[in-house]
Amino acid sequence: MRIPARPHGRGVTADLVVCGLGPAGRALAHRGLAHGLAVTVIDPAPQRRWTATYAAWADELPDWLPPEAIAATVPRPMAWGTRAHQLDRRYVVLNTARLQTSLSLSGAQIIADHAVEVSPRRVTVASGGSLAARVIDARGLTRSPTRAEQTAYGVIVNAERGAGLDPLFMDWRADNGAQPDETPSFLYAVPLDDERMLLEETCLAGRPAVTGSRLRMRLHHRLRARGVRLTGAEPVEQVRFPLQGGHPGPHRFGAAGGFLHPATGYSVAAALAAADAVVAGQDVWTPAARIVHYLRSAGLRALLALPPADLPLFFDMFFELPAAAQHAYLSGRTDLTGTVDAMRTLFSVLPWRLRRRVGPATLGIPVPSRGRRGSAMMEQ
Structure with a gap:
């Protein structure tokens, strides 16, 4: 119209x-x-050029996006909590410059x-x-001390230097030098093309989130532990953005x-x-889409409520869910039944000590803090 x-x-x-x-x-x-x-x-x-790295599950992308906007494809990426999980779903990394150009x-x-x-x-x-x-x-979204943020610090290495690393959707293993009571972070490792790889230490969610300087130290510690040596001349990517504050409408x-x-x-x-x-003026915020958004916001509260040392175990449980349940929670905006089933199934397999924290936090009930995260992190 x-x-x-x-x-x-x-x-x-x-x-x-x-x-x-x-x-x-x-x-x-x-x-x-x-x-x-x-x-x-x-x-x-x-006219500003984008510099961030964007990625997606291949089945999320619309048909109209030209193939040249995709820089690399990982057929079955790995995820680690305390153990390895191979994800049976294609993951793609976008070519940032070509993506921007394609959106003429x-x-x-x-x-x-x-x-x-x-x-x-x-x-x-x-x-x-x-x-x-x-x-x-x-x-x-604008940043605010009241909003949880995601932060990341990454370096871009040539493919030869990163040859010993599998593409990693997330790796929570404890070899980054973080203390057990600190807000945790994971390694994200993906090819940018045939010649380069992004290695990025990421704080999934924190209020406050882990700083870039601290993530840099963790990344260097982790890479040294895995035999990846940096020269100091590698291009750097830093990320910081709010996870809260969007208003469906x-x-x-x-x-x-x-x-x-x-x-x-x-x-x-x-x-x-x-x-x-x-x-086209269609209503993309159907009642189902709004409830899914609300449930995922509750999922963020649950993540913030978990003791730092238990996050790897939490993700072990998540990545052992059926592929359909993982898909429903990670992607799409309107699958209310799938989202509810995924959250309910995950809750049922969590150890009791985690249920006692995840349940109240999901419902918006403040949960006493643990470690250095602070009670404000438990509040929405």
């Missing part, structure tokens, strides 16, 4: 205005153009400015102009609109997959 727009003083009219040009916003604008809409995008630095904005009106007042039918920019149209806010998209998985931090594939439906 085309929604007429009134000029905002620059001669700009639009059917769709997208605020924010990260992967979610750019994908939405790109698909709007593909469907013949007049699209305006607003971002303070519309050719034909869009681009405003290099800050969106300062955003409503469903009007946006005002910092320079004072405004535009009336269908407006979607895709500016991401028709006028926000990407992390700002609740597309970020609260318990894993993944969001790009979900945004790519939903872009066409959002452009």
Whole structure:
């Protein structure tokens, strides 16, 4: 449906205005153009190049994404809690530059400015102009001490240096030098292409999360323990973003609109997959989708409530669930039955000492803290 727009003083009219040009916003604008809409995008630095590494399960990606946007495929990645688990599901790492290029904005009106007042039918920019149209806010989430965050510190090595490491979705083994009562982190190791590999120490969720400097020390400690020597000249990737704060609804998209998985931090594939439906004005926040989002937020509370030393055991239990249950919890946005079954099955196999913490935390009941994590980490 085309929604007429009134000029905002620059001669700009639009059917769709997208605020924010990260992967979610750019994908939405790109698909709007593909469907013949007049699209305006607003971002303070519309030409900036993305530097983060994005990945997804292969079955999450939409058919319209060109194959060249995929840099590497791992047919069956490994996961470690206290023992090894091979995941029977293809995992892909995206080529960041090609992904950005493939989401072409050719034909869009681009405003290099800050969106300062955003409503469903009007946006005002910092320079004072405004535009009336269908407006979607895709500016991401702001950081806050009250929000759990994911942090990571990684290095990019040549494939020969990383040859002794299997691709790892997550590896919680205790060889990174962290103390038992510290917020834990895991090793993420994936190929970026045929010649390079990303080795990244990741704090899945923390409030506060592990700092980049501490993750750097843990990564170097872990790699030394596994015989991987660094020169100090390796390119570095650092990650920090909130896991909380998204608000599901028709006028926000990407992390700002609740597309970020609260318990894993993944969001790009979900945004790519939903872009066409959002452009078409469909309600992508059905009652089932909203409940799934709520349940996954409860899953984040459960993760924050676990004693640090027990997280590897928790993930042993998760990765021993049937593949369908893992898929339902990790991917998609509307499988309410699958999500409930996955959470219920996982709870049933957890040791009793973990059930006593996971159960109340999932229900939003504050759980006394352990170790150095602090009682604030147990509150949503």
